[in-house]
Amino acid sequence: MDRKPGRPRGLTVEVIAQAALDDGVATFSMPSVARRLGVAHSGLYRYVEDRDDLLVRALDLAILGADWPDAGLPWRDLLRGIGETIWQMCQDHHGLDSAALSAPRSPRSVEDRIQSYIETLQSQDFVLEDAAVSVEFVITLALTASAEMRRLQKIEAQHENGPRLPVLKAYDTEEVWRGRGWYARKLDIVLDGLEHRRLSS
Structure with a gap:
């Protein structure tokens, strides 16, 4: 038939x-x-x-299948947890970092989660705009840092049998070229700045 x-x-x-x-x-x-x-x-x-x-x-x-931090966490733990989730998603789905950064619009599921996280930060003395920027920044930082590490891995692979690509001395460290690069350092700087801004607002 x-x-x-x-x-x-x-x-x-x-x-x-x-x-x-x-x-x-x-x-x-x-x-x-x-x-x-x-x-x-x-x-x-x-x-x-x-x-x-x-x-x-x-x-x-991918967002729905990820393990996201509880919205009730203290703000530092919450922002770190959001970054961890993004990193894990990038590891689970190769190329997700660049795909997410080039997407024509935000998936509805991430918008719903962002809203709950913004409300949490507001309840912990963040003004609305700072809460929104903070959540968006951590997501973007994790995505761009993941994409950057993939780029550096390609560069290093191309120079596998020779000297590393010449860079400024400050960037020629194992911290830059291994693991998550400067992601943790960048995040710490921002979180410290947010603490100061939150207390002074």
């Missing part, structure tokens, strides 16, 4: 978004996702508008 045309059994927006994550959130294409799912490329457009829409939905799925 011939199958009637229509939506393939088991195909949902969530299934397609997961396929995009599995294919590579920064590099997937609509045809590559369709191949992974064994469906026609054109059939995906019954569920998502275009690649940008699918990117946002894939990021949304």
